[in-house]
Amino acid sequence: MQSRASQAASAVSTAQANLEQSRAQVLAAEAEATRASADVDRYRTLYGKDEVSRQQLDQAVAAARTASAQLDSARQRVMAAEAQVNEARSAQGAAIETARQAQTQIGGAQAGVSEALGRLAQANTAPQQVAVSQARV
DSSP states (O other): OHHHHHHHHHHHHHHHHHHHHHHHHHHHHHHHHHHHHHHHHHHHHHHHTTOSOHHHHHHHHHHHHHHHHHHHHHHHHHHHHHHHHHHHHHHHHHHHHHHHHHHHHHHHHHHHHHHHHHHHHHHHHHHHHHHHHHHHO
16 A cells, blocks of 8 residues: 555656646747747838848748747646646545555454454463363362
8 A cells, every 4th residue: 555655656746847847848938939029029120121021020920929829838738737736646645545544454453363362362271271170170
């Protein structure tokens, strides 16, 4: 049972590491989206002055949309990773409770064995007590 609890603790650690990695990816995607948005603003200004082509502006807009989509995807991965952490923590709690219940059952079984051993010891001395009683008569 302790093994399951250890495995569950390991799963929690792994899920937390994945969550932190996902959060870092959001930060990177936010930076890229900010840069791409600023590029669009610059290209629009330059396009208005006829210093860049429409194609260059369109490429900047497409890059900004891609960066925005990647940011949304990264945020969704964070939500999924948070759900995995919560699920792993729940499984860990269940494993710990199962281990506690098993320990309680073991304690009860050990008490039953001790009681049975006591009765066995009494039963083993009974013939000697009968012999002693008969010898006195």
